[in-house]
Amino acid sequence: MIRLEVDAFSYDGTEQVLVGPVLQVHPGDHVVVTGASGSGKTTLLRLLAGLTGSDAGAAFTGSITLDDERLDFAGSEQDPRIDAARWSEQVAYVAQGAWGQLSMMSATVGEEIAFGPANRGVPAGQLRARVDAVAESLGLTPLLERDPRRLSGGQLQRTLIAAAMVQRSRVLVLDEPFQGLDDDAAAEVAAALEVLRREGTGIVVSAPILPAPILPAPILPAPMLPAPIPAEAAPRSARVLALAGGRPVFDGSLADARTAGLDRFGIGTMGDPPAIGEAPERPEPAAAGAALLELRNVSFRYPQQHGAPHGTGLRGVGFSVSSGEIIALRGPNGSGKSTLLQHLNGLLRADSGSIAVDGTPIRSQPTGSFAAVVGYLFQDTDQQLFERTVLREVAYGPRSIGRRRPDAERRAAAALDEVGLQAVSQAHPYELGFVQRRLVALASLLATGPRLWALDEPTAGLDAPAREVMAALLRAHARGGGAVVLATHDAAFAETVAHRSLWLDDGRIVTQGGTEHG
């Protein structure tokens, strides 16, 4: 149906970011394009989507064949130009970054899905029929009148897929659709993709790690989504194209890929623990220092907001964290993990109960005054990056707690070195890939030097090397007398790195214990 052959591709005519991959997609295929950060996944997917970059100085040599029509590219100005609107009728593309994919002029999910066909002048009656059909396939019918800006991550991603697929394109290309989604949301999206694949759509998905195979389970009739499907799963028949440094290093079945030793290319497998050697060293209670963090009977309720579902609050939460400890907050989506984390540096203030960090009770002090003691990593990295260069970004924390510029920049450079990003210190944070942006956010926390780290889903969307960097840094921080509280759905990571887990449900701690509970 579609075949992409890349002899070479470069963005600026110098460094080749893709050399030699060939990708073929047939109806009902599910192809996973995998590779560590910077391996060329996004570039390959953009080529499939018809974005050859010829108008932006990129040089592509190779060919794209869609059915019987073959387009040859020689990296010259005479190369064919692809009409994005016509191409998308055959090959739908969902890029990274959900907000950039929304039309921003639709008040409801139904209007968002209808945006494309409405632009093409499809009469109103047919428009509704098309929207209803795709919404039914993807389990979106109950959401059609909802505001797209108020959807959960999984619902938003499914809306974008529906908007791209409303024309019944035969190939759907998705660039890291699970990025930043928690397990429940990722499972929703995986189920939606499986529905489309079974209807004959060729699916191409990029991912930094190999997905788990979907176990043979009955598919419920539409509009019910198939269940249960593990997060970020792919069907057993899925094919894998693995890239490293822009070159293909594996092309075969998912089962073979899982045993092909792709970890040497920085390609991990979903559910594997980070490869950081020995088991976690539990600090002896006697060796552990005084409580660095202490919560007593903390309760919190979100204020009611018009039209917005208010998040789970906290109900009588109490625990303490000593120096040298890594604690994992675990539990289902909406159980209160992020809410609890945001209490540790004053982003949210408890209605009752008490919280003390390093002996200082959190009362009415400004949030910023806790930055020297508590470092916070947001779940959405892009919330956290706001400076012009990576170095300035990382130096912001030390500067804001009173370090002089040379000292702040020295600390920033050292932190960037620790996460392996010194080479990009003068780049703009938005020029980096997702994994690198996540590491920049972590480096900014390192540079400020707080003793307590509060990390919200720190491994979401990371590739295997970055996940290992994260694990190693957490352990080193604990060994150095710091403490970490992380909210995570990544069971294997929590098992390997954390000393104990606190399980939350509906805003209260339901189980405390060693990570073997997970």
Next chain:
Amino acid sequence: MPRRRIYNPLTELLTAALLVVLVLVVNRWEVSLAVLLLVVLPAILLSGRARRIGLAIAIVVGPLLISSLLLHGLFFPEGERILLDLGFARVTVEGLAFAAVMGLRTSVFAGVLLTAAMTLDIADLVATMTHCGWNRKLVFIVGSAVGLIPQVALRGEQITRAQQARGLVVGAGLPSRLRALLAVTTPLVIGLLVDASERNHMLEARGFSARVPRTSYRPDSDTPGQRLFRILLTLGVGAFCLTWIVLVVLT
């Protein structure tokens, strides 16, 4: 709760615009007061957002009223009946009256326009504009207000939270708040530009450049009755204003 909508947004916008024209042309305080009490005030009270609209009007009109009072109340050259002579300035009855009339008209303008803008159903307006065959780029600009303005507010809030988590302390004083605002502006604008460049391809892929007339998922809330009403209203106000100018202003 926002009120249930009765009229099409185009009808509401046109009515608001024509009211402003009427108050501008008929320069009588009685007319301004009547529009304020009989149209603007009930509209605000029935809007379901009376507090927010009231606050917005106060923020816009308050400074204008004060400056008008100071300017015309103290320095009105035609003023004859002096209430207070300060040497460098004179408080006159005529000056105060002029300031009051100006303030009244300003209140009517702000009241009419802000009430219309703050109760407008933009999604409905976009649907109507599409059904009427307006230029799709213009429709997109208007429609972007649906998602973009709340998104800007949300993003600004998120950046402030991230900056606070990393040590930004926003004090109660104006300089501190201004610094915080500046710190948010740059990343906010850059983020919006990045989103816009990503959105550009999505718009192309979803046929935004197509040349056929755009259709709408939303049904048209406009009716033949309202179209007729708008035409009659425009003709009526136009004819009245013309007559007023000829008979009253020019004689």
